[in-house]
Amino acid sequence: xxxxVYAEVxxxxxxxxxxxxxxxxxxxxxxxxxxxxxxxxxxxxxxxAQTLAAYGAGKVFVVETPETNxxxxxxxxxxxxxxxxxxxxxxxxxxxxxxxxxxFPRLAVRHKAGMLTDVVSVKNDSGKIVARRxxxxxxxxxxxxxxxxxxxxxxxxxxxPSEIFNSSASAATEKFTPNFNASAFKSKIxxxxxxxxxxxxxxxxSLIISGGRAMGxxxxxxxxxxxxxxxxxxxxASRAAVDSGYAPHDMQVGQTxxxxxxxxxxxxxxxxxxxxxxxxxxxxxxxxxxxxxxxPIFQKADYGIVADLFQAVPLFKDELKKITDA
Amino acid sequence: xxxxVLVKHVPDTExxxxxxxxxxxxxxxxxxxxVNPYDEFAIEEAVxxxxxxxxxxxVVSMGPARVxxxxxxxxxxxxxxGVWINTxxxxxxxxxxxxxxALAKVIGEEKPDVVFLGQKAIDDDxxxxxxxxxxxxxxxxxxxxxxxxxxxxxxxxxxxxEVEGGMVEVxxxxxxxxxxxxxxxxxxxxxxxxxxxxxxKKPLAEKKITEVLTDSALVxxxxxxxxxxxxxxxxxxxxxxxxxxxxxxxxxxxxxxVI
Numbered sequence: 001x002x003x004x005v006y007a008e009v010x011x012x013x014x015x016x017x018x019x020x021x022x023x024x025x026x027x028x029x030x031x032x033x034x035x036x037x038x039x040x041x042x043x044x045x046x047x048x049a050q051t052l053a054a055y056g057a058g059k060v061f062v063v064e065t066p067e068t069n070x071x072x073x074x075x076x077x078x079x080x081x082x083x084x085x086x087x088x089x090x091x092x093x094x095x096x097x098x099x100x101x102x103x104f105p106r107l108a109v110r111h112k113a114g115m116l117t118d119v120v121s122v123k124n125d126s127g128k129i130v131a132r133r134x135x136x137x138x139x140x141x142x143x144x145x146x147x148x149x150x151x152x153x154x155x156x157x158x159x160x161p162s163e164i165f166n167s168s169a170s171a172a173t174e175k176f177t178p179n180f181n182a183s184a185f186k187s188k189i190x191x192x193x194x195x196x197x198x199x200x201x202x203x204x205x206s207l208i209i210s211g212g213r214a215m216g217x218x219x220x221x222x223x224x225x226x227x228x229x230x231x232x233x234x235x236x237a238s239r240a241a242v243d244s245g246y247a248p249h250d251m252q253v254g255q256t257x258x259x260x261x262x263x264x265x266x267x268x269x270x271x272x273x274x275x276x277x278x279x280x281x282x283x284x285x286x287x288x289x290x291x292x293x294x295x296p297i298f299q300k301a302d303y304g305i306v307a308d309l310f311q312a313v314p315l316f317k318d319e320l321k322k323i324t325d326a
Numbered sequence: 327x328x329x330x331v332l333v334k335h336v337p338d339t340e341x342x343x344x345x346x347x348x349x350x351x352x353x354x355x356x357x358x359x360x361v362n363p364y365d366e367f368a369i370e371e372a373v374x375x376x377x378x379x380x381x382x383x384x385v386v387s388m389g390p391a392r393v394x395x396x397x398x399x400x401x402x403x404x405x406x407x408g409v410w411i412n413t414x415x416x417x418x419x420x421x422x423x424x425x426x427x428a429l430a431k432v433i434g435e436e437k438p439d440v441v442f443l444g445q446k447a448i449d450d451d452x453x454x455x456x457x458x459x460x461x462x463x464x465x466x467x468x469x470x471x472x473x474x475x476x477x478x479x480x481x482x483x484x485x486x487x488e489v490e491g492g493m494v495e496v497x498x499x500x501x502x503x504x505x506x507x508x509x510x511x512x513x514x515x516x517x518x519x520x521x522x523x524x525x526x527k528k529p530l531a532e533k534k535i536t537e538v539l540t541d542s543a544l545v546x547x548x549x550x551x552x553x554x555x556x557x558x559x560x561x562x563x564x565x566x567x568x569x570x571x572x573x574x575x576x577x578x579x580x581x582x583x584v585i
Contacts (some may be wrong), residue, residue: 010490069555071495073467098489102469108458109423114544117452135450139343140352143548172400190484195492204490208585231585245331249509250492255448256363256509257341264584275339281553284567285582287574298561302582303574306563315571323575323585 001029001124004036004083007060010071014040014048016204017095019162020124025093026165028124033058033165039069039083040177041076045174053171054164061176067185070108070192073103074185079178080107091129093122096154104154114146116153118223120159129153137255137278156182157204158261159282178272195250199234207233208262208283210253213240214269214309220246223313225271226266228270230320236260238270240278266316268309272297295323327381327480330438331405332429332459332560334362335389335396349549361396362399364444367507370514372442375403377478378460381439382406386432387414388425390414394530402517402526406531409436416535421543427460428538431435433559438502439480445506456506459480468497517523 003025007018017148018038025036038057040048042064051062061083064173067075076099084092094108096101114123119131122143129151135142173213201210209228211221221235228235239254253260260270265283269290270276277300280286288301289312296302305312337357346353361369369385376383387393388411397408407556411422411428418429433441446453453469458468461565472494473486487556488508489495517525562570580585 020418042335072475098470098487101453102457103454105422105454106456106461106467108544109426109458112544115422115454116545117454133451134553136337136341136343137451138553139341140345141551141553143551145546145548146544147546148361148544184464187468187497188494188502192497193494193496195490197491199491201490224478248492250488254510259375259451264582266580273340274342281556283585285578286556287560287578290459293561293563299558301561301576302559304558304561305567305570305574306558306561307567307570311567312571315568316575320573320585323579 001091002035002087002089003029003037003091003093004080004089005036005057006080006092006100007038007040007048007101008095008097009040009042009045009048009211010099014051015095015097016162017155017157019055019312020050020157020160021093021095022052022057024122024155024160024217026056028122037061037087039063039080041079043069049171049173054170055162055169055280056165059172059174061241063140063178063254065135065177067180070189071099072185073187076103077107077110078180078184081110082152082178083176084111092152092209095179096155096156100154103150109150109267112148113150114148115154116131116144116151116157118148119153120152120156121147134259137259138279156261157207165221187316199232202234202258202260203252204235205234205260206263207231208236208260208264209233209266209268210236210238210270211241211247211268212238212270213244215241215246218246227313227320230317230324238276239273267297268313270297271295272300327375327379328436328438329370329372329376329381329383330433330436331383331385331400332441332443332455333365333369333385333387333396334402334447335359335387335393335442336362336447339363339448343552345550345552349551350511350551358482359392359395359401362444362447363447364448364507364509366514367509368442369400369403369405370512370530371507375440375480379476384409384436384438386429387411388413388428388535397530398504398525399517402521402530403515404521407528410530410532411535411538412532413535417571419543420474421545422452422458423427423544424539424541426455426462427540428535429455429540430459431540432533433459436452440501441504443504443506448582456504457499459503464521465502465504466469466499467504467506468499468506471505472508474505474511
């Protein structure tokens, strides 16, 4: 099996998914890193080649054409398509991030190849790529099998623990200049506006602090942001809080929002509807604070406190501060 | 302007998933269906685009007879007519590639200026159809659209797409184009009563899946399983709150080791 890993770079930073995918690729090739290649796109991206080598990339293609500086679907697709044609990969891995999910399905169709999206594990079953992927926002897991010789897979962030392979491995880098067919560039990026927060997205966050309808209004979310700042957590919200206008939709966790899987998920004033639980049930540890002892969230929580969130938040702030100050 | 909207009928968000046949299938007997929530934003945007630029709007859905309910709802919201791809009696697995080929065939026949759809369906969570149909039709696509401003009488648009951390990518696109609607694109209207009455009489054409399916599945589903249930955790109540918070933070550190 010969694998290409698309290592995503956003704002000059290498996403942690690259290390996760390389760890999975090593498992699939029994650590035969010669058969694991990675590709970096955008001017200045070569700075990350060493990291990729440390996680097991035997070769790193560096694509520094200006068309790939800011993500645009078609230049990314054409670049990876040409690498696939030149090198005969059987598996192409990418992150199930907004970028990966935007162009991988299109790339797979261009090669008439199986597309397995947002998977939590991949295996080689007698030459066929088989993966497990959550559906219904995680209420169910489907085992899916690609029927083609070449398969494209996007991997859910934060699920596969990344492991360094050889921290002193030096990257075999190769500059690659794709041959673009610019007539296919039918959409043009005009601008990228930064988000309000520098914190990781909910889908990639390892710590999440969420608020529900009990937050009462948008201003009250400030106390969650303050608490989150102490430990570097990202703030989320339930659908009830978003629908009530207390938080923007990009903060929504659940079946019609984001599916998250942090190490720690703290739910303040969230009762735990089926659609919310579906979106956060794979969190490694769940803490719930709610005034209602019968709230369904307590059945999913590792630790719960029956209390008013407005009294609990300042106390959590004090306790967590003690730890971070220590 | 010719506007097409793709709508999927999905089990509602309160659905509990149960397995059938030892995990070979899902037990659909108690499923209640709804219009895929993201498709409601697509329908609303299609209707608003038609209100602004004139023209005609068409809803396309695929599935068994029940999906006509979703199509009638779209028509009640203002869509002019429907094309139903009937899958009744079709037993072969339809993966997203198959579905995309069938939809692409209908799009090829209808030749719309813009195709709206929800950025993903909440059942399979794949978000494949927009990019896949766009590729099959050689059209540009923008996914997770939170704003679309039409220019030049509907010949081009400035489109905003939400990415991670609240970041927004802004694209300039020309028609024909495929746009995947996200939640904050608009506020879908409730179908007005006269709209519901009118919708019953709007034309709904039927195509058999075999007429439009051009390929077989590239991906098959082997089995389904349910995620492991967590065992009940520790819930504290009735003690002084500072003590309870201290205990939980202590456990997060010593037992769960997450902070």
